[in-house]
Every structure is written in structure tokens, then in C-alpha cells.
Amino acid sequence: MMYSISKTRLYLATDSLDWMINRSIKQSLSLQDAVPLAAGEDSVPNNPVETLYIHIPFCHTLCRFCSFHKVKFQETLAREYFKALRQEIREVISRGYRFNRVYIGGGTTTILEDELIKTIELIKSLTTIREVSCESDPIYFSEGNPSQLKGLVDRMSIGVQSFDDVILKSTGRFEKFGSGEQQAEYVSRAIELFPTVNVDMMYGFKVQTADSVRQDLLQTMALNPDQITTYPLTVGIGKNRKKAGCLAGDPHELWPQFLAVKQTLAQRYEMDFPWTFSRNFGQPVKNKYVLDGEDCLGVGSGAFGRFGEQFRISSFDIADYIRLMNQTQSGTCYTKPLESKAVMQHHLMIMMGHGHLDNKVFKDHTGRSLWQAFPLEMSFLLASGAVVKQGDDYHTTEQGQFIALKMFVGFLSGMDHLREQARDLPLTSI
Ligand code: SF4
Structure with a gap:
């Protein structure tokens, strides 16, 4: 009772x-008050900015429910893009920006390995960075050459979302990234290569119960990643709501599922936040999100930055971003004051x-x-x-x-x- x-x-x-x-x-978070930012108008902070966020906006195929900024891969455009991106990185570092860590997100970050490697090597040649973190999909550890990133990437974050084939099929991830069993094998390969591996998992799908969430996480824990990030499917409030909403279960099912997450992971992981859990031995690992008081500078098309009470937005149009880089040496085109x-x-x-x-x-x-x-x-x-x-x-x-x-x-x-x-x-x- x-x-x-x-x-x-x-x-x-x-x-x-x-x-x-x-x-x-x-x-x-309305952008009605966003204003164009002229190049060089921003002031460079004296202390290092916590995170340099780099966005790679290309994917081979576009997933139905995905709201991230991405376009279908075209090699010529992507190579031109990486060139402009490196130009932007050179520019911000030459203007005096320094960073504690680099976070590379997408899209598919590893879509052109040679360009990604050149980009990380450039950063490391220009400035000292404490940690390079990179997102990846699981199939990269079967079809790519991840050993080439050894020594360049300190933390690899792999988006699995679920090892359950029913969920993988309903989200279109089975066809793209393989069965749950195959993806578990790919994660194991990553764990052998990189100092820190995070696995992204999701719950709140229509077909899930507290028990199936528990099974999914037991399977994740069996692989022994350093960190597990897990939170409910985000339905959002805009155009994506309909697509993601088709996959989401009853919101009242989230509470028992959250309890299942906590109880299951408590066996060997510590809760940093209700959405990130770290192995409770070895070195503590850093949370992937911009934390309280930590500023972030975004480079690349579709990147956001946050400085105190200001948001900075880079162009979401890839051709526009490349033109901006050629004309003004900056991809940031708008700022928005934050209340x-x-x-x-x-x-x-x-x-x-x-x-x-x-x-x-x-x-x-x-x-x-x-x-x-x-x-x-x-x-x-x-x-x-x-x-x-x-x-x-x-x-x-x-x-x-x-x-x-x-x-x-x-x-x-x-x-x-x-x-x-x-x-x-x-x-x-x-
Ligand atoms: S591969 Fe990842 S980033 Fe690309 S469309 Fe699918 S979910 Fe989005």
C-alpha cells in the first residue's frame, strides 16, 4: 500500500x-534571439576551456529516429569538410584557446579514418590535451582499422543501445551494426585496444520490461567496460517526437526500469550520475557531458559551444560552413544569450x-x-x-x-x- x-x-x-x-x-531555448557573430568578436578566456567538441556530420545511412546533425556520406565533400575543420582548429589554437580535453562526436566519427587521424595528430602537435574521447558505432570494430587509433584516442565511447535483437531490429540497428552477439564481440575488441571504453545503452523502449533491461545490462557488465552510460530514449518536443515516440514505451514503466538499472549495475559499478556508472575499481573516468561550470567550444558544422551565459552555434549547412571557414576563418555564426x-x-x-x-x-x-x-x-x-x-x-x-x-x-x-x-x-x- x-x-x-x-x-x-x-x-x-x-x-x-x-x-x-x-x-x-x-x-x-528559443533561437529567436540568436544573433550573427562576426569573426574575432569573441574574447579568448585566460584559462583552458574544459572541452573542445568536434563534430563529424556524415553517416553511410541515416537512422530513422536520429536527431543528431548528419548528412549522407559523400567522400569529396567529407574530405573538403575535414580540411576546413582542421583550418578552424588551427585558427582557434592560434588565437590562444587551450583545452583540457577533446570530444569527437557525430555522425560517424570514423567514416574517414585517415582524415580523423590527421585531425587528432594536428591537435596533439599544436597543444597539450589531457584526454581525447571519441564516439563510435560498434561495426567500426569489425569493418575499420581501430588499431590505427591506438595511442591517439584515450576514451572510446561505443553506442550499442541494446544487445537485444528485437530492439535492434525495431530501431534498424540490427541491419546496420549486426546482432547483439556480434556487437558484444566488437565491444570486446575495443576494450582490448583503448585505455577507457564507455558503452552507451538505452531503455524505455516499447518492448522492454524491468527484467529485460536487467538482462541487457548483465550482458553489458559481462564485457567489463570502464563506464556504462544509460538513460531512457529521448522523445523530444519537436519534429523527431513522432518518430522516436513510435519506439517509446509507457513513461510510467521508466521508474521500475530505472530501479532495475541501479540494482543491476550496483554489483560492480558506482553511480556517478543516475545516467552514468563507472567500474568501482581502477581509475575513475570522466563524465561525457559538459558539467557544472565547464565551458565547451564547438568546432565543425552543427557544433554548439557554451561559454557562461552564452551559446555559440556553428553553421548547420556543410557548404556554408566550408565557405565561412574560407571567408572568415571561423565556423561559429550565431550566438544566443542564455537566461x-x-x-x-x-x-x-x-x-x-x-x-x-x-x-x-x-x-x-x-x-x-x-x-x-x-x-x-x-x-x-x-x-x-x-x-x-x-x-x-x-x-x-x-x-x-x-x-x-x-x-x-x-x-x-x-x-x-x-x-x-x-x-x-x-x-x-x-
Ligand atoms: S549512425 Fe548514429 S549518427 Fe548516424 S544516423 Fe544513425 S544514429 Fe544517427
Whole structure:
């Protein structure tokens, strides 16, 4: 009885949270106030920027539900693109930007191995980088030459999503990347080559149950990756909603599935956030997302950067991006001011995910206490049992971890929403 009352309270809380998140995404992440950025208008920070994000927007075939920025691969265009990308990297480094780490995402990052290698070698020849992280699909470890990336990539993140053939077939990933058994074999090959391997998994599919989520993660754990990133399928709020929505299950099934994730991974992994888990021995591994207070500079077509209360957007049109690079030596074409409320909401999500809402840290960061910044949200979190008070601070309960996860999925939906609008911004090259 107690369980069903608290479950009802949680569902009421998460249903209203979904509504609030969708509303706030539309308000605070609208690109109506985006303004063109002239080359050289930005000021270079004194300290290293945490992440240099590099986008590779090409795929051999385009997946139905994917909202990332990508186009169908054409070799001539892709080679021209890599050339422009290296030009942009040279330019930002010569202007004084320094980075702690590099994150390469796509698209299919390894689509032209020789170009990718040249790009990483260029960065390493120009500046010191603590870590190079690269996304990849599983089939690369069967059809490509991943040993060529040994010594260049420190952390390989492989998007598997599920080892269950029924899910792989329903998402079109079986035909593209092979069966669950084959993909497990490819992940094992990657683990032999790279110092750190992350496996991306997903839940919340229509055919999934808490038990099948558990089985999927037991299979993932058997491979022994350093890190497992796992969160529910993001349905989003825009054009992609219909396509992704066809695959998604009942949102109320996510709570038992989240509990299954936690209980299964707790055997050998530590929860960094409710969406990332690291092996609880050996070296701790870094979270892939831009964390609280960590700035990011994006290069390449379709890349985003975030500096304090400002978003920077690179051209989503590949020909426009190449022209911009030739004309102005910068692919960033728009900036958008971020409301301080949106930045504080991001801090709140990260602190909820960490499990500790530290009033002092929050005040040092924002100049306001949690209650001054979020009177409604704090009442909501307390009333829904998501946080409990301890001294001046608050701690996240298990329900609160689930709410943090929903906030994180909301953050991903917000990024999808930005991408959709950015595709429609007027081109700025001549
Ligand atoms: S391969 Fe990856 S990036 Fe490319 S379309 Fe499919 S899901 Fe999207």
C-alpha cells in the first residue's frame, strides 16, 4: 500500500515535471534571439576551456529516429569538410584557446579514418590535451582499422543501445551494426585496444520490461567496460517526437526500469550520475557531458559551444560552413544569450544527479540561495519526496535521482530543440 501511494506521488511529480520541462525548453531555448557573430568578436578566456567538441556530420545511412546533425556520406565533400575543420582548429589554437580535453562526436566519427587521424595528430602537435574521447558505432570494430587509433584516442565511447535483437531490429540497428552477439564481440575488441571504453545503452523502449533491461545490462557488465552510460530514449518536443515516440514505451514503466538499472549495475559499478556508472575499481573516468561550470567550444558544422551565459552555434549547412571557414576563418555564426535561470536549472540538475544540493556551493556560484533561486521548484522537490533537508543542505532520495534523470532527458530534448531551430537559421556566408 505504502509503495503504491509513493509510486502515485512520484508519477504525479514526474508527469508535472515533464510538462514544466517542455514549457521551459520552449521559452528558454528559443533561437529567436540568436544573433550573427562576426569573426574575432569573441574574447579568448585566460584559462583552458574544459572541452573542445568536434563534430563529424556524415553517416553511410541515416537512422530513422536520429536527431543528431548528419548528412549522407559523400567522400569529396567529407574530405573538403575535414580540411576546413582542421583550418578552424588551427585558427582557434592560434588565437590562444587551450583545452583540457577533446570530444569527437557525430555522425560517424570514423567514416574517414585517415582524415580523423590527421585531425587528432594536428591537435596533439599544436597543444597539450589531457584526454581525447571519441564516439563510435560498434561495426567500426569489425569493418575499420581501430588499431590505427591506438595511442591517439584515450576514451572510446561505443553506442550499442541494446544487445537485444528485437530492439535492434525495431530501431534498424540490427541491419546496420549486426546482432547483439556480434556487437558484444566488437565491444570486446575495443576494450582490448583503448585505455577507457564507455558503452552507451538505452531503455524505455516499447518492448522492454524491468527484467529485460536487467538482462541487457548483465550482458553489458559481462564485457567489463570502464563506464556504462544509460538513460531512457529521448522523445523530444519537436519534429523527431513522432518518430522516436513510435519506439517509446509507457513513461510510467521508466521508474521500475530505472530501479532495475541501479540494482543491476550496483554489483560492480558506482553511480556517478543516475545516467552514468563507472567500474568501482581502477581509475575513475570522466563524465561525457559538459558539467557544472565547464565551458565547451564547438568546432565543425552543427557544433554548439557554451561559454557562461552564452551559446555559440556553428553553421548547420556543410557548404556554408566550408565557405565561412574560407571567408572568415571561423565556423561559429550565431550566438544566443542564455537566461541565468536556465543556467541555474542546469546547476540544479547536476547537483540533484550528484545527490547533494549544497546551498553554499550554489550561492558561491550564482549569488543566490537555492530557495531564492527556486522557490517553486524547491517546494515541488520537497513535496514530491525528491529531496530531504540535512542541515543547510538537501540530499537526493532515490525518487529524486529518478527526477534528476528526467531533468537530464529534458536537457537532451532541449539540445534536440536547439538543433532543429539552428537548421533553419539564415546562412551567413556570402
Ligand atoms: S549512425 Fe548514429 S549518427 Fe548516424 S544516423 Fe544513425 S544514429 Fe544517427
